[in-house]
Amino acid sequence: MDTLRLLNEYMLKGDVERVEGLTAQAIAENCGAKKILDEGLIAGMTTVGEKFKAHDIFLPDVLLAAKAMHAGLDLLKPLLAKDDIPMMGKVVIGTVQGDLHDIGKSLVGIMLKGAGFEVIDLGKDVAPEKFLDTAKETGADIIGMSALLTTTMPVMKKVIDLAKEQGIRHDYKIIVGGAPLSDEYATEIGADAYCYDGINAVDCVKSFLEVK
């Protein structure tokens, strides 16, 4: 389908107006919301992610593409909701209590949305209970926590311990990220994975949810 192929191309160029226009055109051509999402927007963002991983493009290119994707997604959302089409999975993310750093976590959220996941972003300075309560209320699959300070990293363990206390630890996969973290630390506190950037977080979430 030419429109979807063009959508892919303009996603890569981060051309908001064209992506918006082509999404509207694809809707008018009755391509189907799910098909436009999967074969147009998500496929475009997947190509962008691959090019970034291969160092062919840079972070600003990825974020310009993400803006274009969001413009298209805004047009599709009402149709997806109307047809009751579920997203690929649900992820609750936030920066842990005591920490006000927002950017890394936001970038992860942008990349996850770009990959077709529903993201509930709790923002920064999020209390341990809030992560779990939101995950329960929304039926999330994954909880993602971010910390940029060595002094706030231990809050991640608090969330995991609280999930164990509540007997819900195995209801969710828990991923962690942030500059001072490591694979070793993630293992030590009982998280399921450490993600070093947004693209890696997408791969990680996909593997947990067995999404191809």
Place this chain on the structure above:
Amino acid sequence: MKKALKFPVEKVTPSVKAILKAQGVSDSSMADDRILRLAEKTLSVYEKLARPIGIIRDISKTDFKDLFYGEGNNEGDAPLGSIYESSRHLALFAVTIGNQICSEIPALFGANDFAAGSMLDSTASEGTEKTAEALELFYRESLSRKDEYNPSIGIMRFSPGYCGWHISAQKKLFEFLQPAEIGIELNDSYLMTPLKSVSGVIVAGKKEIFVFDDLFYFCADCDNRSCRDRIKALMESNSF
């Protein structure tokens, strides 16, 4: 001496090259026109919103000993321990580029302007470092005026949270320096607000005292390693 200083924005504006490097574009010639345009646009936002300001206060070695110890969480072999003991002058400092620019970053993200938000974040971080550099230069010039600076003297900045100096030392640093006077606050996690702030100690002494190898075990966790370039530049410099 205790002094608060405002800096002209143009004196602490980072270069496009530095911003792009912070965005992962190590070679700015590889960036296409739209990224270069975005960087230029971001710089104009920075110049409009940044309010660079700093505060500096001399501190004696005796007072600094307690401050450096902080809450007792430092690594035993933190290099600053021996560096400050051999120093000639010490001054605590804090700088920020203000709240306005820090509020603009999430606003851009909220408007789906992710690339602009991310680039402004990098620009603000670079600008904060430039402000710290400007304050360090002010300190050097003030030592020069008192004939206490010559080509054999080196000056370097150190911040809690780096090089084995535990971040909890921020508490005593803030008690002594009182940077709330210029709008910088500290939370219970030792995080400064505005987020784009830097604090620490400026050390002046014989250049040789600053030389150390990055072989401490905590160096392995450091993703910065700017100490290497700073020590190299210090040893090669002959400014007077």
